[in-house]
Amino acid sequence: MGRHSCCYKQKLRKGLWSPDEDEKLLNYITNHGHGCWSSVPKLAGLQRCGKSCRLRWINYLRPDLKRGPFSQHEEDLIIELHAVLGNRWSQIAAQLPGRTDNEIKNLWNSCIKKKLRQKGIDPNTHKPVSVSGDADNDSEKQLPPTSTSHRSNDNSSDEAIETPLPIITSSNSSSQIYSPTQEFFRFQTTTAGSHRASELVEFLSFHNLNYVSEIPNPNPNSLCFNQTSHLLPPPSIPLKPTWEGTDFTAAAATASGGSSFFDGGNFPWGLPECGKTEKLNPTAIREDKKWSEIMENPFMMGNTTGEQNQESQSQNESMYVENLSTAAETEFITESGWQSQTQRQQAQASSDAVYNKHLHTLTVSFGHTL
DNA sequence: AAACAAGACAACCGCAGCCAG
DNA sequence: CCTGGCTGCGGTTGTCTTGTT
Numbered sequence: 001m002g003r004h005s006c007c008y009k010q011k012l013r014k015g016l017w018s019p020d021e022d023e024k025l026l027n028y029i030t031n032h033g034h035g036c037w038s039s040v041p042k043l044a045g046l047q048r049c050g051k052s053c054r055l056r057w058i059n060y061l062r063p064d065l066k067r068g069p070f071s072q073h074e075e076d077l078i079i080e081l082h083a084v085l086g087n088r089w090s091q092i093a094a095q096l097p098g099r100t101d102n103e104i105k106n107l108w109n110s111c112i113k114k115k116l117r118q119k120g121i122d123p124n125t126h127k128p129v130s131v132s133g134d135a136d137n138d139s140e141k142q143l144p145p146t147s148t149s150h151r152s153n154d155n156s157s158d159e160a161i162e163t164p165l166p167i168i169t170s171s172n173s174s175s176q177i178y179s180p181t182q183e184f185f186r187f188q189t190t191t192a193g194s195h196r197a198s199e200l201v202e203f204l205s206f207h208n209l210n211y212v213s214e215i216p217n218p219n220p221n222s223l224c225f226n227q228t229s230h231l232l233p234p235p236s237i238p239l240k241p242t243w244e245g246t247d248f249t250a251a252a253a254t255a256s257g258g259s260s261f262f263d264g265g266n267f268p269w270g271l272p273e274c275g276k277t278e279k280l281n282p283t284a285i286r287e288d289k290k291w292s293e294i295m296e297n298p299f300m301m302g303n304t305t306g307e308q309n310q311e312s313q314s315q316n317e318s319m320y321v322e323n324l325s326t327a328a329e330t331e332f333i334t335e336s337g338w339q340s341q342t343q344r345q346q347a348q349a350s351s352d353a354v355y356n357k358h359l360h361t362l363t364v365s366f367g368h369t370l
Numbered sequence: 371a372a373a374c375a376a377g378a379c380a381a382c383c384g385c386a387g388c389c390a391g
Numbered sequence: 392c393c394t395g396g397c398t399g400c401g402g403t404t405g406t407c408t409t410g411t412t
Contacts, residue, residue, distance in 0.1 A: 014381080015381075016405095017380090017381090037397075038397065038398095050397085051383095051398085052381075052382080054399090055382080056381085059380075059381085090399075101400075109402095111377085114377095
């Protein structure tokens with residue numbers, strides 16, 4: 001198994017993408033869908049390999065990306081999921097709509113790992129680091145429970161896999177063993193009703209998430225519930241994406257079924273001030289600023305909660321579709337993209353006329369009836 | 371103000387799995 | 392069954408930005 005064939009080709013550009021390249025790729029996929037990635041660069045007029053195009057689309061151009069800093073809730077969720085799934089970034093990303101595995105991986109390696117270590121928690125085992133042990137050595141030698149190894153040589157890295165923890169389900173007293181992953185998804189898909197919180201606490205305790213108490217939370221009683229109340233995706237996804245690996249369909253189904261954690265509208269996607277501070281500075285916009293970051297994102301619109309959230313959801317969806325449509329059809333990024341929320345709302349109101357047109361474009365582009 | 375370090379982010383690399391021929 | 396093309400994934404590296412001295 002050698003390198004991908006496209007990598008052999010000459011004259012292929014590498015490195016950072018230019019706005020022009022982004023536009024070409026975006027226009028092509030918007031109009032035709034990606035189809036076979038290996039043919040995309042040729043058809044789109046790009047001097048890139050298909051692999052690079054795919055990566056660029058998935059990590060950067062995809063219209064459903066939620067750009068901006070991770071909220072504290074998202075970070076907590078990532079930690080929790082990592083405790084269960086290990087370094088399966090794609091699976092973790094699947095639980096965080098709008099986030100990419102690459103993004104999460106980067107966050108983990110650059111930020112979360114450090115935070116956990118500062119709290120005396122081994123980021124790989126999610127257990128307190130022993131005083132006598134060398135934190136770095138310990139943490140780099142162990143991995144969280146892993147049910148299966150995607151790669152045969154995973155263990156050869158500096159993060160050797162720890163023996164998976166057998167899990168006894170909380171739903172019955174039998175000794176049936178689940179892999180952590182199985183248990184996680186079983187839990188996620190079956191929990192419902194008022195007992196969820198307690199189940200969740202129980203579930204998390206199975207994974208020795210003893211770092212939980214270290215994470216600041218104003219309400220200890222709701223600690224686990226709050227921190228995991230976003231285990232499911234947002235209640236509604238405006239588009240059914242065609243890209244792989246993202247369980248939006250299930251997410252939407254879960255939400256529409258009215259049996260998710262979020263029925264009360266209390267899931268906290270997109271708390272803008274949580275976590276890292278927003279670095280957006282209109283005076284220092286890079287030319288190649290991501291349009292998807294600049295585009296309005298319904299899940300980042302504001303701190304809508306509860307009824308607010310539900311009420312504003314359809315509006316947000318409309319805005320989301322409209323905005324991504326606009327971004328897909330118009331030129332790249334201009335400073336006009338940096339609007340205040342009020343300005344954006346005004347713009348939204350005035351753009352109703354073109355909504356249907358954009359909607360049609362999207363329908364064609366994504367092969368999905370909206 | 372310049373040099374350096376650290377952090378954040380984007381992209382590449384290599385491998386494995388899937389699947390059609 | 393075998394082979395090769397393609398895709399997806401995770402690890403790693405490169406580059407740019409920001410902070411510190």
